[in-house]
Amino acid sequence: MPDKMRAVQLFAPGRVSCELIDIPAITNPKNLIIKVQACGVCGSDIPRVMSKGAYRYPIVIGHEFAGEVVEAGPDVKTAKKGDRVTAMPLVNCKECDFCKIGQAVACDNYDYYGSRIDGAMAEYIEVSEENIVHIPDSVSYYEAAMADPVSVALHAVRKANVEAGQTVVVFGLGAIGFIAVQWLKNLGCHKVIAVDIIDEKLELAEKLGADLCLNGAKCDAVKSIMEYTDGRGADAAIELAGSTFTQVQAIDSVRKLGTVVFCGIAYNDLMLPNKTLGKILRGELNIKGSWNSSIAPLPINEWKSALMFVETGKIKLKDLITHVVRLEDCQDAFEMMYHKKEMFTKVIFDPNKK
Ligand SMILES: [Zn+2]
Ligand SMILES: [Zn+2]
Known part of the structure; x- marks a missing residue:
């Protein structure tokens, strides 16, 4: 050597x-x-x-x-x-x-x-x-x-506690966002909504399984999500862009008793509109943080699961x-x-x- x-x-x-x-x-x-x-x-x-x-x-x-x-x-x-x-x-x-x-x-x-x-x-x-x-x-x-971003995405998706048939929104299509879309489909979400501001990324999200792709710079993403879910809101939202704009949108886009997972690293202070804060408390939302990933052996080693799903082609x-x-x-x-x-x-x- x-x-x-x-x-x-x-x-x-x-x-x-x-x-x-x-x-x-x-x-x-x-x-x-x-x-x-x-x-x-x-x-x-x-x-x-x-x-x-x-x-x-x-x-x-x-x-x-x-x-x-x-x-x-x-x-x-x-x-x-x-x-x-x-x-x-x-x-x-x-x-x-x-x-x-x-x-x-x-x-x-x-x-x-x-x-x-x-x-x-x-x-x-x-x-x-x-x-x-x-x-x-x-x-x-x-x-x-x-394997790191695949595991980080799985860690965040697990915080959303998704159930078969649910609708979940992913804000921000970096690598982790694209992978989160795929995990959500693999774990049984009926509809996965991807939000970003670059059309090229939204096209790829669709190819990777997203059911609805929204360009947040061209439409009111929260309004579109509400319409798509018949006015109720998504079951969960995962925020990966780290922008104050999408952080508020993530809260505004979920239903009552829904879950919001913050995973995108944030660099700015967040001020919540009174309406959004009211939604958190009246809607009894679950606001969760997600950081990094886990190689603890139980209930799953996220890194081993990540590599299994890559190996079998379920995560592309x-x-x-x-x-x-x-x-x-x-x-x-x-x-x-x-x-x-x-x-x-x-x-x-x-x-x-x-
Ligand atoms: Zn990293
Ligand atoms: Zn320690």
């Missing part, structure tokens, strides 16, 4: 470049070294790289990845050299009260690949055995690198990958995404791409 590797490092907000750095060594007997074959860009990476910054510098960014085990620490029991794996990016402390009840997403003291500790936009990454999930043979590395990802770039292209790629110079859904960094 060589001793240097290429890695996309962030030095300060807006200062990202591909550098030659040391290949990580195993620092814990329960860790492994993965040769990264694909690393996707998360919606959260764009502000992290371009404006908000990370928790320390320099840091190798990237947390949606898949690759091959090239070295396993002496105490690793569940994986060996040559295994194809992906990994949950949240490294929980296992000691706080929330970890003790199996709620790693609420951990008080966690690490995170690509924002708190070195990530995967590189040729190699060191990961903890507890975080890895094996990839089925027929799932490609590009698809497996999307290929159309979501709009760009494959080299590590060396990082500056241009992040500028393209930040300034929305091109239409994109999932941008994959492929360390092998020449």
Whole structure:
């Protein structure tokens, strides 16, 4: 194995470049070294790289990845050299009260690949055995690198507690939105409504199973949803755009006793109109937050379910990958995404791409 590797490092907000750095060594007997074959860009990476910054510098960014085990620490029991794996990016402390009840997403003291500790936009990454999930043979590395958004979408959809025959709205068609549409259909929703402001994305949502696609810039989405549901409102809404506009619309579009799941990362304060607040309390709405995903074994390991549904073709990802770039292209790629110079859904960094 060589001793240097290429890695996309962030030095300060807006200062990202591909550098030659040391290949990580195993620092814990329960860790492994993965040769990264694909690393996707998360919606959260764009502000992290371009404006908000990370928790320390320099840091190798990237947390949606898949690759091959090239070295396993002496105490690793569940994986060996040559295994194809992906990994949950949240490294929980296992000691706080929330970890003790199996709620790693609420951990008080966690690490995170690509924002708190070195990530995967590189040729190699060191990961903890507890975080890895094996990839089925027929799932490609590009698809497996999307196990994170597939799991995050499942986590949010599960919060909506959907029942067979229900109608659910998805606000915001990023990768997670497109995947949420597919989960909702797979889990028995009768009607799935997708709302976005780009027609091209709405066309893809329809292809992936959405029953009604609404361009929120061209119509009153709440009014259309009310008409579509005979004036009652949807059973649940999942907000993934993170915009104050769709956050209010999500609440306004559900029926009494309905559920609203907030999952899109928000960057602005939200002021609720009095009418909307009245709807929450008089309608006894369930307002829920959803963050990240879970690899706890029961009742389901969301990552394993994610890979099963990708393997069987029930969750389709290929159309979501709009760009494959080299590590060396990082500056241009992040500028393209930040300034929305091109239409994109999932941008994959492929360390092998020449
Ligand atoms: Zn992410
Ligand atoms: Zn913890």
